[in-house]
Amino acid sequence: MSHDYKAVQSTPFKKRFDLWLLIGIALYLVGFIAVSFSTQPAGESLHPVQVVIRATGTLAFLLLTFILCIGPLARFTDRFKPFLYNRRHLGVTTFLIALMHAALTIMWYHGFSETNPLVSVFISNPRYDSLSGFPFESLGFVALIILFLMAATSHDFWNANLGPGLWKTLHMGVYFAYAALVLHVALGAIQFNKDPIYVGLLAASAVTVIGLHLISGIAGLRSSHRDGLDGWLKVAAVADMEDARAKIIRPAKGEAIAVFRDGEKISAVSNVCRHQGGPLGEGKIVDGCITCPWHGFQYRMQDGQSPPPFTEKIATYATRIVDGVVYVNPEPNAPGTPQTPSQIGASA
Amino acid sequence: MSETAAETLVLALGIYFGIGLLVGLIYMLGGAGRIDPAAKGKGLPFRVRLLILPGVAGLWPIMLTKLFTQKEPPVS
Numbered sequence: 001m002s003h004d005y006k007a008v009q010s011t012p013f014k015k016r017f018d019l020w021l022l023i024g025i026a027l028y029l030v031g032f033i034a035v036s037f038s039t040q041p042a043g044e045s046l047h048p049v050q051v052v053i054r055a056t057g058t059l060a061f062l063l064l065t066f067i068l069c070i071g072p073l074a075r076f077t078d079r080f081k082p083f084l085y086n087r088r089h090l091g092v093t094t095f096l097i098a099l100m101h102a103a104l105t106i107m108w109y110h111g112f113s114e115t116n117p118l119v120s121v122f123i124s125n126p127r128y129d130s131l132s133g134f135p136f137e138s139l140g141f142v143a144l145i146i147l148f149l150m151a152a153t154s155h156d157f158w159n160a161n162l163g164p165g166l167w168k169t170l171h172m173g174v175y176f177a178y179a180a181l182v183l184h185v186a187l188g189a190i191q192f193n194k195d196p197i198y199v200g201l202l203a204a205s206a207v208t209v210i211g212l213h214l215i216s217g218i219a220g221l222r223s224s225h226r227d228g229l230d231g232w233l234k235v236a237a238v239a240d241m242e243d244a245r246a247k248i249i250r251p252a253k254g255e256a257i258a259v260f261r262d263g264e265k266i267s268a269v270s271n272v273c274r275h276q277g278g279p280l281g282e283g284k285i286v287d288g289c290i291t292c293p294w295h296g297f298q299y300r301m302q303d304g305q306s307p308p309p310f311t312e313k314i315a316t317y318a319t320r321i322v323d324g325v326v327y328v329n330p331e332p333n334a335p336g337t338p339q340t341p342s343q344i345g346a347s348a
Numbered sequence: 349m350s351e352t353a354a355e356t357l358v359l360a361l362g363i364y365f366g367i368g369l370l371v372g373l374i375y376m377l378g379g380a381g382r383i384d385p386a387a388k389g390k391g392l393p394f395r396v397r398l399l400i401l402p403g404v405a406g407l408w409p410i411m412l413t414k415l416f417t418q419k420e421p422p423v424s
Contacts (some may be wrong), residue, residue: 005387009397115351118361135349152403157396161384161414162407163403 003155010245017086021093029055049108056101058201061181063094064147065205068178072216081282085294088154091174095144095151102144105137136188139180146177153293155297159276168277177274182206220250232320232327235259241266241326246290248281251330256281257317260290260301265341267301268317268328275312303338321346368405371412375404379411383418 008014032055033048040046066083067090074080083090110120125135150171158166185202228234236247241261248271249257256271258281269290271281278294285291289298289307299306304314313336318329321342333339349359371379376397381388392400404411 005392007393009400116355116358119351119354122349122357123351124403126349128349138349148402149406152406155399155403157380157384157387157392157400158403160386161380162410166410211385219413 005155013082014086015087017082018089022091025059025093025097028059031093032058047108049104053101053104053108054189056097056104057185060094060098060101061185061205062201063090063097064174064178064181065209067091067094068174068209069212072212073217074202075216081293091147092151092154095147096107098144098147102140132187132191134183134187136184136186136191137186139187143177143184146173146180149178150174156275156304164274164277178209186308229322229327232329233257235319235326236327238266238321238324238326243322244285246281246283247326249328249330253333255315257328257330259317259326260285261344262288262301262341264344265301266319266321266326266344267339267341268300268319269301269304270315270317270332270335271298272314274314290330302341305336364408365405367407369409370400371415372401372404374415375411376401379415383414 010089015099029052030280033051036046036051036054067087070080070087070090074084079261105123106117110124113120115123121137122135125133125137128135134137151175153162153167153170162170162274165238182202185198190198190202233249233251235241235249236259238261241247241259242287243263244259246258246260249259251257251269256279257268258271258279259266259268259271260281262285269280271279273280273292273294275292275295278292280290280292280299283291283293289300291298297306297312298310299312299314304316306312315332315335316337316339317332318339319342320327320329321344328341380392380397380400385391
């Protein structure tokens with residue numbers, strides 16, 4: 001959907017979201033610092049910079065863990081969809097906090113010698129052949145570079161100019177970054193501070209991310225539609241289809257299909273928005289157009305084309321209603337192909 | 349990692365991002381509009397030009413190639 005680029009596509013909801021995010025971050029940092037000093041063992045003297053390094057490190061790790069859990073959680077409950085639609089702000093915020101953690105660490109632990117601080121990061125611990133003594137700093141560095149590339153390419157300009165495929169591939173790097181961060185913490189902070197809280201948080205975070213993705217993947221496979229009528233896939237009974245909303249069908253092959261009801265009409269289109277691959281089936285019909293929940297890109301129900309002057313097109317699918325049940329043909333029409341909607345109440 | 353290897357790595361990163369900043373400046377000063385009609389002139393406000401600078405600095409080999417080879421405007 002061609003348009004002038006804006007620095008931030010802001011809505012009142014996004015503004016409130018960002019405000020609460022900032023308040024949450026501030027509360028975490030203040031709380032962490034307060035608890036660290038109040039529970040400091042006798043004889044140990046923590047410097048405020050060290051505490052802020054720990055606070056920002058744990059916060060960035062927990063935020064990234066949460067970001068990775070949003071996708072699977074949003075498949076099970078609508079409560080997480082606001083987070084899903086605002087993941088971009090969460091991601092950039094996470095990178096900035098991780099950057100603060102890295103900058104403070106380099107300054108505090110490597111900034112007071114004659115060696116270049118960045119060089120010092122790589123040579124201060126040369127035990128690359130050891131597991132428990134592995135220089136965990138390099139793992140954090142790799143993760144930070146990936147988070148930087150993701151944050152730096154989070155603007156719409158990048159999705160449009162790298163292309164959705166390359167953009168998505170680049171942003172899937174977050175899983176590699178997360179694995180590097182788990183090792184960064186396991187081989188770093190936890191080796192020096194075996195506090196059960198840290199160990200437990202790390203283990204719980206990693207297990208939660210892996211577990212939720214596994215459960216979500218299995219649920220997705222189970223919901224792959226193979227039953228139907230003459231090769232058409234069963235969607236739902238007409239009575240179970242909410243007006244202006246969709247049911248998402250996942251064929252054994254190909255893209256997911258969003259089957260919408262608009263009053264007495266049933267139409268089906270690809271579930272994948274051309275903008276950033278957003279889930280169209282989780283959106284709704286606004287002014288007669290299917291509206292992506294992520295950024296509001298719109299497509300006409302009858303032909304999958306964005307309303308003029310925009311030119312984006314998505315695939316359409318044939319639908320039919322038999323004995324009060326909606327079916328969809330899993331074979332897509334070419335993007336932008338007109339497809340007559342099924343009429344509720346008409347004979348099949 | 350030896351000190352020489354670490355110095356070489358840091359120098360290489362510095363050169364990489366230094367070139368990237370130069371390519372980023374080219375993008376800020378009109379290169380973006382060359383590959384994306386929606387980013388021409390007022391279509392890409394100054395704040396957005398600043399926002400895309402770090403990304404070009406990080407991915408400059410791809411973006412430099414696009415500057416010289418991309419004929420078709422992007423999809424969106």
